[in-house]
Amino acid sequence: MTAVREEPRPDRPIDATTTRDGRGGSASTPDRANEPADWVSALTGTGPDQVVAMRQLHQLMLRAAAHEVSRMRGALPDASPGTVDVVVNQAADEAMTALLRKLHTFEGRSRFTTWAFKFAIVQAASDVRRLQWQHREVELRDLDLAHLPAAEHLNPEQQAQGSDIAVAVAEAMRTALTPHQRRVAIALLVDGVPVDVLAQRLATNRGALYKTVHDARQRLRAELTAKGYLDPARATHRIPPSPTSTSAGTP
Amino acid sequence: MSHAPSPPPLDDDAVSALLLDTTPWLSCDDCFARMDTYVEALLTDPNHRDPAMDHHLQGCAACDEEARSLTALLVGERAAPEGQR
Numbered sequence: 001m002t003a004v005r006e007e008p009r010p011d012r013p014i015d016a017t018t019t020r021d022g023r024g025g026s027a028s029t030p031d032r033a034n035e036p037a038d039w040v041s042a043l044t045g046t047g048p049d050q051v052v053a054m055r056q057l058h059q060l061m062l063r064a065a066a067h068e069v070s071r072m073r074g075a076l077p078d079a080s081p082g083t084v085d086v087v088v089n090q091a092a093d094e095a096m097t098a099l100l101r102k103l104h105t106f107e108g109r110s111r112f113t114t115w116a117f118k119f120a121i122v123q124a125a126s127d128v129r130r131l132q133w134q135h136r137e138v139e140l141r142d143l144d145l146a147h148l149p150a151a152e153h154l155n156p157e158q159q160a161q162g163s164d165i166a167v168a169v170a171e172a173m174r175t176a177l178t179p180h181q182r183r184v185a186i187a188l189l190v191d192g193v194p195v196d197v198l199a200q201r202l203a204t205n206r207g208a209l210y211k212t213v214h215d216a217r218q219r220l221r222a223e224l225t226a227k228g229y230l231d232p233a234r235a236t237h238r239i240p241p242s243p244t245s246t247s248a249g250t251p
Numbered sequence: 252m253s254h255a256p257s258p259p260p261l262d263d264d265a266v267s268a269l270l271l272d273t274t275p276w277l278s279c280d281d282c283f284a285r286m287d288t289y290v291e292a293l294l295t296d297p298n299h300r301d302p303a304m305d306h307h308l309q310g311c312a313a314c315d316e317e318a319r320s321l322t323a324l325l326v327g328e329r330a331a332p333e334g335q336r
Contacts, residue, residue: 063324064324067320067323067324067327068317068320071320071323072316109287109288110287110288110291111287111291113328114287114290114291114321114325115287117287117321117324117325118283118286118287118317118321121317121320121321121324122283122317125313125316125317125320126313129313143260144260165266166260166261166262166263166265166266167260169261169266169269169270170260170261173269185269189265189268189269190261190265190268190269194312194313195279195311195312195313196313206279206313207278207279207280210278210279210310210311211278213273213310214273214276214310216269217269217270217271217272217273217310218274220269220270221270221272224270230270
């Protein structure tokens with residue numbers, strides 16, 4: 001993401017107006033004027049003020065979780081209102097717990113509400129991805145290296161279409177990557193398995209998998225640069241990015 | 252007798268994803284830590300650049316989706332009438 005752009009709004013925005021525990025209140029129409037000027041003090045204080053602040057924080061969490069689930073609604077196997085409500089509330093609850101554990105790290109470099117929203121968005125997105133894949137197998141496959149054509153045996157048309165660099169990348173994956181790096185890179189970058197899902201299946205975390213992919217990319221780039229497929233000065237390769245792809249692909 | 256050529260083992264999108272330069276290194280945890288300030292900075296100045304964040308978001312679809320979502324939420328909050336945020 002390198003530029004701000006407004007995202008299309010979902011057809012039917014999720015109305016996170018009530019909380020599951022009956023505390024009520026409107027998550028989509030909070031009374032901002034009554035929000036604490038100092039959220040950290042309010043949340044770490046005592047008495048009625050803290051209770052009110054906690055309730056307001058939960059409304060923030062609900063609003064952000066509903067926003068994210070609404071964006072990703074199409075990925076939910078069951079997008080019925082009841083299921084969506086459960087997903088939103090569970091994400092908001094978990095995000096609030098995570099936020100309160102990290103409250104001491106808030107440095108005021110952004111608005112508190114922006115800082116708080118990200119907890120709910122990340123939690124809700126992760127929950128939706130896991131639900132999307134809960135009944136799907138994740139295959140940790142390797143490349144079919146036995147049937148890899150040699151780059152020098154490609155005809156001119158294939159070379160013009162970029163098959164030569166595709167073959168070179170595949171060959172570099174065989175020679176420069178470990179089997180683990182290869183399988184993780186294929187799952188995340190070729191087969192499109194969400195990083196949260198793969199992390200859950202492998203009992204690891206997003207950060208560890210991203211590091212694996214980062215290292216694999218570095219090795220591949222070094223190998224392809226050494227073989228003349230990448231221009232070391234420009235650090236680019238010869239295939240232009242697909243005009244339809246918004247991200248170069250990724251965990 | 253000629254054989255049909257084997258399809259390339261990786262399509263263009265896969266090749267681009269595999270060869271993406273994600274330096275300077277930034278972890279997903281660091282991306283999360285900086286996401287709020289990064290998004291606010293972008294909303295204030297669309298030309299704002301943070302190379303580490305920019306490259307991480309290009310290379311991590313999950314973090315990218317979440318940063319876009321946070322941006323959209325803030326844009327919506329700013330557009331909403333007072334009292335309906």
